[in-house]
Amino acid sequence: MTKVRIRRVVARTRWQLVTFVGGRGGESVGVVDLLAIRKDHSPPHQGMKRGDALHIVLIQVKGGSAAMPTVEDGIRLRAVAKRHGAEQSLLGVWKKGKAVEFFRLQPKASAGDDWIEITNLDEIFH
Secondary structure (H helix, E strand, C coil): CHHHHHHHHHCCCCCEEEECECCCCCECCCCCCEEEEEEECCCCCCCCCCCCEEEEEEEEEEECCCCCCCHHHHHHHHHHHHHHCCCEEEEEEECCCCCCEEEEECCCCCCCCCEEEECCHHHCCC
């Protein structure tokens, strides 16, 4: 359901959605379940041409009775985002009979909740 909701939004934009599938066709291991990516057509950085850079959003999915991500998951996701230059990290949570809820990972660990609820995916995929 998370993928369906995101696909509806990215279909109106130039984002591409990448799904990582494991060896048996199920989920792959690792903290990132989906990747949204698009070309950055803004004025280029030195040594690059327009369209060389990328915008990247990392997406983790939790469904059914899966627990919310741990503090360690947040640390790992931030490390992966830093390593690959991702601009945002997103969490999609769905429970049977309910709409998917989305959360954005705070860039730095906080004393409070690391995940901020997002009600409009257009904030992420503009």
